[in-house]
Amino acid sequence: MNRRTLLASAAALALTAMLPALPAMAQGTPIPEGEKLKVGFIYVGPVGDGGWSYQHDLGRKAIEAHYGDRIETSYIENVPEGADAERALTQLALAGNKLIFATSFGFMDAVINTAAKFPDVRFEHATGYKRAENVATYDARFYEGRAVLGTIAGMMTKTNKVGFIGSFPIPEVMQGINSTFIHLRKVNPDVELKVVWAYTWFDPAKEADAASALLAEGVDVILQHTDSTAPLAKLQEKGGIGFGQASDMAAFKPTPRVSAIIDNWEPYYIKRVGEVLDGTWASHGVWLGIKDGEVGIGEITEAVPAEVKAAAEAMRDQIAGGYHPFTGPLNKQDGSAWLAEGQTPTDEELASMDFFVEGITAQIPR
Amino acid sequence: MIGWTTLLLLMSAATPILFAALGEAIAERSGVLNLGVEGMMITGALAGFAAAHATGSPLAGFVAGAAAGAAISLIFGVLTQYLLTNQVATGLALTMFGLGLTAMFGRPYEGVKAPSMPGGPLGVNWAIWLGLALVPVTWFVLNRTRRGLILRGVGENHDAAHALGYKVRLVRLTAIAIGGALAGIGGAYVSIATVLQWTEGMTAGAGWIALAIVVFAGWSPWGVLAGAWLFGGVAVLQLRLQAAGVAVPVQLLSMAPYLATIIVLVIISARQKYRGRGSAAPGSLGRPFHATR
Numbered sequence: 123m124n125r126r127t128l129l130a131s132a133a134a135l136a137l138t139a140m141l142p143a144l145p146a147m148a149q150g151t152p153i154p155e156g157e158k159l160k161v162g163f164i165y166v167g168p169v170g171d172g173g174w175s176y177q178h179d180l181g182r183k184a185i186e187a188h189y190g191d192r193i194e195t196s197y198i199e200n201v202p203e204g205a206d207a208e209r210a211l212t213q214l215a216l217a218g219n220k221l222i223f224a225t226s227f228g229f230m231d232a233v234i235n236t237a238a239k240f241p242d243v244r245f246e247h248a249t250g251y252k253r254a255e256n257v258a259t260y261d262a263r264f265y266e267g268r269a270v271l272g273t274i275a276g277m278m279t280k281t282n283k284v285g286f287i288g289s290f291p292i293p294e295v296m297q298g299i300n301s302t303f304i305h306l307r308k309v310n311p312d313v314e315l316k317v318v319w320a321y322t323w324f325d326p327a328k329e330a331d332a333a334s335a336l337l338a339e340g341v342d343v344i345l346q347h348t349d350s351t352a353p354l355a356k357l358q359e360k361g362g363i364g365f366g367q368a369s370d371m372a373a374f375k376p377t378p379r380v381s382a383i384i385d386n387w388e389p390y391y392i393k394r395v396g397e398v399l400d401g402t403w404a405s406h407g408v409w410l411g412i413k414d415g416e417v418g419i420g421e422i423t424e425a426v427p428a429e430v431k432a433a434a435e436a437m438r439d440q441i442a443g444g445y446h447p448f449t450g451p452l453n454k455q456d457g458s459a460w461l462a463e464g465q466t467p468t469d470e471e472l473a474s475m476d477f478f479v480e481g482i483t484a485q486i487p488r
Numbered sequence: 489m490i491g492w493t494t495l496l497l498l499m500s501a502a503t504p505i506l507f508a509a510l511g512e513a514i515a516e517r518s519g520v521l522n523l524g525v526e527g528m529m530i531t532g533a534l535a536g537f538a539a540a541h542a543t544g545s546p547l548a549g550f551v552a553g554a555a556a557g558a559a560i561s562l563i564f565g566v567l568t569q570y571l572l573t574n575q576v577a578t579g580l581a582l583t584m585f586g587l588g589l590t591a592m593f594g595r596p597y598e599g600v601k602a603p604s605m606p607g608g609p610l611g612v613n614w615a616i617w618l619g620l621a622l623v624p625v626t627w628f629v630l631n632r633t634r635r636g637l638i639l640r641g642v643g644e645n646h647d648a649a650h651a652l653g654y655k656v657r658l659v660r661l662t663a664i665a666i667g668g669a670l671a672g673i674g675g676a677y678v679s680i681a682t683v684l685q686w687t688e689g690m691t692a693g694a695g696w697i698a699l700a701i702v703v704f705a706g707w708s709p710w711g712v713l714a715g716a717w718l719f720g721g722v723a724v725l726q727l728r729l730q731a732a733g734v735a736v737p738v739q740l741l742s743m744a745p746y747l748a749t750i751i752v753l754v755i756i757s758a759r760q761k762y763r764g765r766g767s768a769a770p771g772s773l774g775r776p777f778h779a780t781r
Contacts, residue, residue: 168591168688170598285731318730319738325692326683328723331501335727338493351599355684359604373599485735 152401155192159221159399161185162214163197164207166226167324173349173368174385175199178225178248181387185395193395203228211236215243221398223391224248233257244403246394248387253405260390263411265297265472267383268345269447270419271365272305273437274381275313275343277430278363282312285336287329287346287353288319291486293475295347300479301447302345307481309433316341317484326352337362354378363425370420381434382420389415409469413442448472453480494728499616500682502720504529504674504691506619508698509705509712510626511670517630517707518663519643519772523579524564526695527586528668529675532557534590536676537597537686544603549680550615550673557672558665560586565664569657572776587689597686605681615677622670626709639663643770646777656777671695697745704749706756706768719745 153159163182165175182195196219201210207229214222215236223246224233230250237245237257245257253259275284284306288295299317306313316339318332329348333356336344344364346353351371357364357378366372366382373379390410397403410416419438422431441447450461455478461467478486508525515522535556540549564582567573608614630636642649642659650656678694679686697719704718705711726741756768 170591170595170688172598172687316731316733318727320727321738321742322692324689326685326687326690327501327504327678327692327694328727330683331497331724332727332731334497334500335724335731338497338728339731341731350683350687350690351685352683352687352690355601358601359684373601483733484730487736487738 153192153399158191159189159193159395160217160219161193161195161395162217162219162222163195164201164210164214164222164224164226164229165197165199166201166203166228167349168199169197172351172371175225177369177385178223178387181391182223184388185391188392189395189399192399201226201229204232207232208236211245212239215240220244221246221395221403244398251407253407255405258394258405259407261409262385262416263409264294264383264385264417265301265447266411266441267417267419268298268301269305269441270434270438271345271381271383272302273309274365274422274426274430274434275302275345276306276308276310277433278380278426279310279313279343281340281342282310283314283316283339283341285333285339285341285344286315286317287332287336287344287348288317289323289348290321291319291476293473296475296477296486297472298345298347299482300475303482304447304452304479305437315482315484317482319487320348322348324349326350329353330356333357333364334360366420372420375421376423377425379420379423380425381422384418384420386416386418411441412438413444454478455480455482494724496612497724497728498717498721499612499620500720501724502716503616503619504677504682504694505698505701505719506713506716507622507674507677508671508695509701509716510619510622510709511667511674512698512702513705513707513709513712514626514630514639514670515660515663515667516702516773517643517770518639518660519646519770519775519777520568520660520664520667521575521579521774522561522564522582522664522667523576523699524561524582524586524695525667525671525698526691526693527583528557528561528671529586529678529691529695529698530590530689531560531586532672532675533679533691534594534597534675534686535672537600537602537679540603540676540680541597541600546603546605546615546680549602550676553672553676553680554669555672557675558669560589561664561668561671562661564668565661568776569660569664572778575774575776583695591688594686594688598688600686602680602684605684613681615673615681620713623709623713630709640770643772646772646775650777650779656779660777671698674698700746700749703769704745704752706752707770708768715745715749718748 167175169179186195198210201207221244225248227249230252233245233247234252237254247259249261250259303315320328320332329350330352333353337360342362346367354364354374363378363380366379368385370382370384371379446466448467450465451463452461454460512525532553536549536553539552540546567578568575605613642656646656701715704715722744729736
C-alpha cells in the first residue's frame with residue numbers, strides 16, 4: 123500500500139483540505155539575505171521511479187534553480203509510510219531544515235507528530251487532510267487532465283473500445299474514470315470503456331498483463347492510473363496508444379505515448395518557499411488544477427491528427443477558463459439523478475466519490 | 489472467452505514463477521531453504537535486461553540473467569554452507585541485498601527499451617517452451633538419475649549422506665547455484681518478455697509466490713507446474729474477465745491460490761497424521777550441516 127491507498131477512508135475527512143485557504147496566519151519573520159533557508163523532502167519511492175516521486179524531485183530541483191544560494195535542499199527517498207517516516211522527518215528537522223515537504227499520503231500522522239515537536243519548522247503534506255498551524259496540505263485535480271485525455275482517446279479509437287487500468291476503487295481513481303468516460307462520450311457516442319482493476323499502484327508485470335487483457339478484448343487506447351510505464355511498453359509491442367501517467371513518460375513518444383497527465387509541483391513549491399523567505403507563509407489546504415499549472419498536459423505528439431489535437435487543447439483551455447469536467451446533467455450508473463443541468467458538484471462530493479456515472483458498464487468491485 | 493489468447497497470457501504470466509519455483513524446489517530438495525528468491529529474480533531481471541539491451545539479443549539476456557542469479561545465490565551458498573549462518577535470515581538478507589543492489593545499478597537503464605522477443609512455435613516464445621520442457625527434465629533428473637538420488641539423499645538426511653562419503657556442501661552449493669540461475673531466468677523473463685523494460689522493484693513479489701508454490705507442489709516438479717499455472721491462471725483470468733466486463737469478485741479470485749496452498753498444506757499434514765505417511769518436505773530442509781568427523 124502507499125500514499126494514496128488510504129484516500130478512500132480519508133475522503134470523508136479530506137473535505138476541509140479542498141476548501142480555500144484557511145485564515146492566513148503569518149508565521150515568523152522574513153529570512154535575511156545571506157542566511158540560507160534549508161528545505162527538506164521525503165519521498166515514498168525512489169527518485170528514479172519515473173512517476174510520482176520523480177515529479178516531486180523535479181519540484182525540488184526547480185526551487186534550487188529558482189532561489190539559487192538563498193536556499194539549500196536535501197531529500198530522503200524510499201521512506202516507508204508509518205513510523206519510519208517520523209524518524210526521517212525528525213532527522214530533517216534536526217538537520218536544520220525549516221521547511222519540509224512530505225510527499226505521500228501515508229506520511230500524514232508522522233507529519234502531525236513531528237510538527238508538534240518542532241513548532242518553528244513548517245511542514246507541507248501532499249494529498250493529506252490533517253493540518254496544524256505549521257502544517258499545510260496540498261493536492262492536485264488529476265480528473266481535469268482525464269477530461270483532456272478522454273477527448274483524445276474518444277477521437278482516436280478505431281474499435282470504439284477504450285481501456286482503463288485502475289489501481290484501487292478510491293475517490294481519486296473514480297473521479298478519473300468518470301471524467302474520462304464523460305469526455306469520451308462527448309466526442310464519440312458509440313465508445314465503450316472497459317475497466318480493469320489491478321489492485322496495486324506498482325507491479326509492472328501485472329500492469330503489463332492488464333494491458334494485454336484489454337488489448338485481447340479489442341481495446342486500442344489505454345489509460346492507466348498505476349505508476350509504472352509497463353502498459354506503454356506493452357502497447358509499443360502490440361500496437362495501440364496510451365498516455366503518460368503522473369510524469370511525461372517521454373521515452374515512449376511519439377507513439378504509443380501520445381500525451382500525458384503531468385503532476386507539476388514546481389510552481390507551488392516555488393511559491394511556498396518564497397513565502398517562507400519573506401515571512402508570509404501560513405498553513406492552508408489547497409486543491410489545484412490545470413489553471414494553476416499543477417496538472418499539466420504533456421506534449422500531444424504528431425501521432426495525433428491536427429483536429430484531435432485542437433479539440434484536446436480546446437478542452438484544456440476550457441477547463442483553465444472555468445469549465446468543470448463534472449457539469450450536469452449527469453446521472454449515476456444506476457440511473458438515479460446526480461447533477462441537474464448546469465450543476466457542478468462540490469469539492470466535498472468529489473472527494474468522496476464512490477460511484478460510476480451512467481453509461482459505464484463496468485462494475486465497481488465490492 | 490477462455491481461448492488460445494487467454495491460454496497464451498496464462499502461460500506467459502506463469503513462466504517467471506515456474507522457473508523460479510523449479511529452481512527453489514531443486515534447492516529445497518537438497519535441504520536448503522533459500523528465501524532469497526525475490527532478490528535473485530530481480531538481479532536476473534536487471535542483468536538480463538542490461539545484456540539484452542547491450543547485445544540486442546534476448547538470448548544473451550537470459551544467459552546473463554541466469555549467470556547473475558547463480559552468482560548472487562552463491563553469496564548465500566558460501567554464507568550458509570561454509571560459515572553456517574542461519575538460512576532464513578541469510579535468505580531474507582539476500583532478497584533485500586538484491587533489491588538494493590539492482591536499484592543502485594539499474595538507474596542508467598530506466599526508460600530504456602528492450603529488444604523485441606522473437607516468437608516461437610504456435611506464437612509461444614521459446615522461453616515459455618523452455619520452462620515447460622524443464623519440468624519433465626527436472627523430474628527425470630531428480631527421480632531417475634544417480635545425481636538426483638544423491639541430491640535428494642543429502643536433502644533427506646545430510647548426516648547419512650556424509651557418512652556414505654557424499655560431499656554435502658558441494659551438492660548443496662550446486663543446487664543453490666542451479667536455483668539461483670533458474671530464478672535469474674525467471675526474473676529476466678519479467679524484464680525482457682513481460683514488461684519489456686527495467687523498473688526498480690519490478691518483480692513485485694513474484695519470488696514470494698514461487699516460494700509458496702514449492703510448498704503447494706509438495707516439492708514435485710509437476711506440482712510446481714500446476715501451482716504456477718494456478719497462480720498465473722487466476723491472475724490472468726480475473727484480468728480477462730474484468731476486461732470482458734464480467735463482474736468478478738477480484739479480491740476472492742486473488743486470494744484463491746493462497747487459499748489453495750493452505751488447503752493443500754492441511755491435506756498434507758492430515759495425511760501425515762492419519763495415515764502415518766511422512767511429510768513431503770525434505771528431512772534436512774533448512775538445517776545447517778557441519779561435518780563433525
